[in-house]
Amino acid sequence: MMEKRSVKEEIISLLPGFNCGICGYARCDEFAGALIRGYAKVEDCRFLYQEIFAENLDELQRLLKEEKIIPEEKVIVGLLDNYEADFLLKPLPGESSCREILYPFTNEELDVGEVIRYRPLGCPITHFARIIDEVHGLITVHIVGPCHRLDKDFEFKEIGICLVSGFEGIIEGRLPSVGETVRFIPHHCMMQKVHSGVIVQLEGERALIEGIDLKVWAPPIKLGR
Known part of the structure; x- marks a missing residue:
């Protein structure tokens, strides 16, 4: 039986995975964490708006809309x-x-x-x-x-x-x-x-x-x- 993936893992799987840094984060997993915490917007990733990622974008927007933004207990x-x-x-x-x-x-x-x-x-x-x-x-x-x-x-x-x-x-x-x-x-x-x-x-x-x-x-x- 496969373990259910976390919300962050789901989001990472929907991102392009290029780790290009254009969004302002060094890697896509960092960008995923920033999306969950409300530190970044989907629009910050230019590649998501290419046709090949259209389905990923729709699913990502749905997931973020349903998922409650996680407040940081302590930001260092x-x-x-x-x-x-x-x-x-x-x-x-x-x-x-x-x-x-x-x-x-x-x-x-x-x-x-x-x-x-x-x-x-x-x-x-x-x-x-x-x-x-x-x-x-x-x-x-x-x-x-x-x-x-x-x-x-x-x-x-x-x-x-x-x-x-x-x-x-x-x-x-x-x-x-x-x-x-x-x-x-x-x-x-x-x-x-x-x-x-x-x-x-x-x-x-x-x-x-x-x-x-x-x-x-x-x-x-x-x-x-």
């Missing part, structure tokens, strides 16, 4: 860019910040326990972090402070720009799937900016996200809806 929005995030990434139990995995552009020897000052590639904010692990040139750190740490009694090593390779922490919000590209806000992020990345490990709510990017290809949320 980036403070800096007004983009909507899938979830917050919070620290692992007993830790002060979610873990950042960095590739430093320096030949200096870095030791576990040292505090470093660096700027993530693509971010305008200087970070201070304590190294908790080092493997093959990649360092894992906890954030310990922004620029207010610049006082004469605070010791640190200046290492310049670093590439942020990954984040590890606890998801607060919608649980994604392994391999899914997600938008998230690191809980300690001083700008509360939406990041994007790929879920490579997931154990319950504990996630490892790699392929980090500050360029989020999605339309900003329209406040006041």
Whole structure:
């Protein structure tokens, strides 16, 4: 006996499936979710109005008319860019910040326990972090402070720009799937900016996200809806 498909799955099956991004969403499944929540309109998809999709369009309009729009209990929005995030990434139990995995552009020897000052590639904010692990040139750190740490009694090593390779922490919000590209806000992020990345490990709510990017290809949320 086949399981009944969810409303979202039904909607996805009626969309062209080109993942072209013209509607403002990177993939058709994201567009389907936006249709259900009332964030997008059918008219945003140009391909649906081609003759070959005429039946799909009629069925889609009927389905959306019958289906009650799902209100969002909590919408997570980036403070800096007004983009909507899938979830917050919070620290692992007993830790002060979610873990950042960095590739430093320096030949200096870095030791576990040292505090470093660096700027993530693509971010305008200087970070201070304590190294908790080092493997093959990649360092894992906890954030310990922004620029207010610049006082004469605070010791640190200046290492310049670093590439942020990954984040590890606890998801607060919608649980994604392994391999899914997600938008998230690191809980300690001083700008509360939406990041994007790929879920490579997931154990319950504990996630490892790699392929980090500050360029989020999605339309900003329209406040006041």
